[in-house]
Amino acid sequence: MKKLTAKQMLDLLKPKGKLGRPPVMRQCPYCKLAFTATALRAHQPACKAIHMQPPPPPPDPADLENQVLSSNPLERVRQLDQQEQDRIIRTLEP
Numbered sequence: 727m728k729k730l731t732a733k734q735m736l737d738l739l740k741p742k743g744k745l746g747r748p749p750v751m752r753q754c755p756y757c758k759l760a761f762t763a764t765a766l767r768a769h770q771p772a773c774k775a776i777h778m779q780p781p782p783p784p785p786d787p788a789d790l791e792n793q794v795l796s797s798n799p800l801e802r803v804r805q806l807d808q809q810e811q812d813r814i815i816r817t818l819e820p
Contacts, residue, residue, distance in 0.1 A: 755781070 749762040754770060756777040761769055793809070795802045 751760045752763055752766050753760055754766060754773055756770070756773040759769075793805070795805055
């Protein structure tokens with residue numbers, strides 16, 4: 727019979743991992759990888775240094791001033807005119 731070292735015996739006496747709900751996964755705003763909350767706190771400073779800025783938030787459809795303009799020059803002019811008309815209407819409304 728082999729002798730167990732004290733460390734091996736203590737390892738056998740330790741409780742096993744507890745069952746519970748799965749960890750909450752969160753997405754890094756810089757590289758879009760998924761991490762647990764603890765791992766994200768460790769990962770984010772290094773990732774922030776690499777990427778320097780988070781990507782811009784997606785445009786809010788309710789915010790007409792924040793809409794993405796077309797690459798077509800004629801369509802862009804039409805969009806800007808419509809934005810200006812909507813802005814004037816909003817300022818005139820009580």
